[in-house]
Amino acid sequence: MQTPWFRPVQVWLPALLMSVAVLSARAQHPTPTPAEPRLRGFDQRRALIEGSLVRNLELHNIGPTVMSGRVVDLDVNPADPTTFYVAYASGGLWKTTTNGIAFTPLFDAEAVMTLGDIAVDWRHGETIWAGTGENNSSRSSYAGTGVYRSTDGGATWVHRGLAETQRIGRIVLHPDDPNTLWVAALGPLYTTSPHRGVYKTTDGGATWTQTLFVDDTTGVVDLVLDPTNPDVLYAAAWHRLRRPWDFIESGGGSGIYKSTDGGNTWTRLTTPGSGFPTGAGVGRIGLAVFPGNPALLYALLDNQDRRPPEEEEAQEGLVREDFLGMTRDALLALDAALLEAYLRDNRFPAKYSAQRVREMVERGEIQPAALAEYLDDANAQLFDTPVIGAEVYRSDDGGQTWRRTHEDYIDNLYYSYGYYFGEIRVDARNPDKLYLLGVPILTSDDGGRSFRSINGDNVHVDHHALWVNPARSGHLVLGNDGGVNISYDDGATWFKANTPSVGQFYAVQVDDAEPYRVYGGLQDNGVWVGPHTYRASYAWYEEGDYPYDRLLGGDGMQVEVDTRTNDVVYTGFQFGNYVRIDRAAGTRTRIQPRHDLGERPLRFNWQTPIHLSRHNQDILYLGANRLFRSLNRGDDWTAISGDLTQGGREGDVPFGTLTTIDESPLAFGVLYTGSDDGLVHVTRDGGVTWARISDALPPDLWVSRVEASHHDTARVYVTLNGYRDDHFEAYVYRSDDYGQTWTRLGLDLPPEPVNVIVEDPTDERLLYVGTDHGLYVSIDGGARFMAMMGGMPHVPVHDLKIQARAKDLIVGTHGRSIYVADLEHVQALLDLLDQPLHAFDLDPVTYRERWGTRAAAWMEYVVPEISLPYFAGVAGTVTIHVDAADGTRLRSWTDAAERGLNYATYDLSVAADRAEAYNRDRPEEARLSAADNGVVYLKPGTYTVVFEQAGATARTTLTVEAPPERTGAEGPEPGTEPGEEEDGK
Secondary structure, X not given: OOOOOOOOOOOOOHHHOEEEOOOOOOOOOOOOOOHHHHHHHHHHHHHHHHOOOOOOOOOEEOOOOOOOOXXXXXXXXXXXXXXXXXXXXXOXXXXXXXXXXXXXXXXXXXXXXXXXXXXXXXXXXXXXXXXXXXXXXXXXXXXXXXXXXXXXXXXXXXXXXXXXXXXXXXXXXXXXXXXXXXXXXXXXXXXXXXXXXXXXXXXXXXXXXXXXXXEOOEEEEEEEEOOOOOOOEEEEEEEOEEEOOEEEOOOOOOEEEEEOOOOOOOEEOOOOOOOOOOOOOEEEXXXXXXXXXXXXXXXXXXXXXXXXXXXXXXXXXXXXXXXXXXXXXXXXXXXXXXXXXXXXXXXXXXXXXXXXXXXXXXXXXXXXXXXXXXXXXXXXXXXXXXXXXXXXXXXOOOOOOOEEOOOOOXXXXXXXXXXXXXXXXXXXXXXXXEEEEOOOEEEEOOOOOOOEEOOOOOOOOOEEEEEEOOOOOOOEEEEEOOEEEEEOOOOOOOEXXXXXXXXXXXXXXXXXXXXXXXXEEEOOOEEEEEEOOOOOOOHHHXXXXXXXXXXXXXXXXXXXXXXXXXXXXXXXXXXXXXXXXXXXXXXXXEOOOOOOOOOOOOOOOOOOOEEEOOOOOOOEEEEOOOEEEEOOOOOOOEEOOXXXXXXXXXXXXXXOOEEEEEEOOOOOOOEEEEEOOOOEEEEXXXXXXXXXXXXXXXXXXXXXXXEEOOOOOOOEEEEEEOHHHOOOOOEEEEEOOOXXXXXXXXXXXXXXXXXXXXXXXXXXXXXXXXXXXXXXXXXXXOOOOEEXXXXXXXXXXXXXXXXXXOOEEEEEEEOOOEEEEEOHXXXXXXXXXXXXXXXXXXXXXXXXXXXXXXOOOOOOOOOOOEEEEEXXXXXXXXXXXEEOOOOOEEEEEEEEEOXXXXXXXXXXXXXXXXXXXXXXXXXXXXXXXXXXXXXXXXXXXXEEXXXXXOOEEEEEEEEEEOOOOOOHHHOOOOOOOOOOOOOOO
């Protein structure tokens, strides 16, 4: 484990726990985690999987699938375009051989799942190279661990170095030498580092040489090869550094470089006088070479320079800018109707009428500029910042000189966040046919002089990857925030290839309906609700009704549900834009709290936290930089705290915001908050007084979760996250005295940033933790953890919720949608650890005459199957018997048990020889007989299942119930087709 970067005054380690006394002074800022402990952490994670008592507990995925997660790259077989690979930002690598009808995951159990680029060597055995760490530099772009290679179709992977680079922009393969390749490395996102630039290997990744290095803030995001001469390469360098409060997305280090000796040395092309912009405003650059004439290059630039002022057009009414330099007298002279229209058009609260505003100015309570400042909004800044934005440049001489292809601005493509896109393509058959990826996807038929959108129906608007068929113009495979789309007519129509369950959830929630429903907010794909019983299938195509419904668009955020009716839902999109949705009435009401005129605008986190009181579900809490409470479901708000952060910081990202809220389920008014700058506060009197309780915790880390205990009013859990400092330690803490002192938990967790902790409502010893690489559980209050990832990849877990009635754990992942874990046996584990063997209760099974039959010769036989759960104190062979009520043994077999929970499968069959023995002295109607498939199945009755291991025995009862009687007029059983299996799974 990496040495902690803070030093508490008092530390001791009983049973792997660390108690932390109050620090006398705040310690140093979090330091970046090197690659070596992260890779060792992968071994630690695998050990926690291998040794887990719950490793055999299978979590099942419940989708949804009709909306997807962010695609970062595509690699299509040029000889057979129905075969291609798709790299997702945090959902792993997938392959299709059916043109997107079905996909197979290939990269689910490596050190990281995040990808930046892939390259497939179609000429040399389809070797796959995977560059980890996303290239788009967004808020949830995870850090990778270098480059991986597979030579067996993705079945196994070998790490091939560059672990310190964290984010890979592009991998370029030599067309003739499979051991030579080049990697464009962006480097860490949140910290400076020398591990960025262009790297080259000539021995298949055994060794690497950094051949281009600009500076410790400038990486390389794109890299292209002259298809006729592999000695000629072009690299796009990008100066960028993200901080939690600011994103520097351009700088003097950005530019285009050229190599003419196979990437060994480089020359900067974009110099003053080249025709290409230089200086502080040069942001992300995408490159494309025209194969028919490799001297012809295109570059797509995110130009962050500000636009020059334009001549003002005549306008009706007042606008925000009018008030910035306005004097007191000028405002008082304004026409009252004009002022009133401005207030209403910009949704000022009704209490601010033109008359009241004039009185406030007259009394000196506010300045006219307050009417502009009131509208400051982080969400608007994403779209309204007047930067030049996207520009296309062309070179006809191998990059020596450049010219812009268009006269006008390319509006509504990049806005202020061109860092998120940066991809351009040219048709291999037409040098004037271009494609620009942004919001939306644009094409040009005239070499970039003019553009038109080909986004189309059923296509997400944020685009990151595109393959243009070199042999068939108009055949496109497109990757975006909504998944994969395919077109054969140049974007006139699109097919959506969205079968993988790869949604990126920020948050999940459950209601208390019967059956209960699951809710969740997705990255750029809105808020959705669906049944927890969903299993992915194509049946809804025929039925015409997908089981999930979308409640809201944008980036979907947190959800709260009023469980008194399960119809009222509170949810929203980024930066605190929340609404109350009454699904029964079909109404939607905006409920975001606002600051008072004259005050500085509130600071809202990208994922603004909300919390619905468990004690009175008319009471809703919402966190900005202060905590707000509504007593009437969000219609009115009262601030019940001052600023609970360290204050805002200058930058273009809201910071100094609340990130998490919880209220004790045991005591009304006991509230905890956590902030993005490391502060945790508590109030025990409903907000009248507050205490800062984080001084003993590591400073300046993002507080990812506060969790008030279900069992002890004074207990609270806190998780801290250093992802935004490239610091990847796992921090979990518990306090048993309202935060006066803290105990560190989970010292055996791998170095993985922690996103969430949940205490089981049935037992205080059961804790569940979600990290950037998986799900863990502790059965001893946090002294030790073990992995709980059966059936689930090593995916970021952003949120956890427990449906107490159903005993289900809902796992919201940021990359593979939603999983559900049945907690019944996990909750029982605590009382079984000293037992050698235990058999769990079994649900009754309904007998079906159709077992072992088929409705037609071409159909499969109906074969039942149930799970027999049991606990084994040691690993080894377990013998399982099924006995009739009179003790006759009907079936015996063995199961290879592991220590912990085990799940043997049973097809409800009887051994043929045992059936004969059973039938000897029984009347004809009671005898067992073979079905059409030759197998004898249990009849209705009560049976005993016996487990035996090393002298220990455990028993449980299996009841096979007679089917309900039906009259002939009732027809077939509802929801079944001939031969369809109805139960047992």
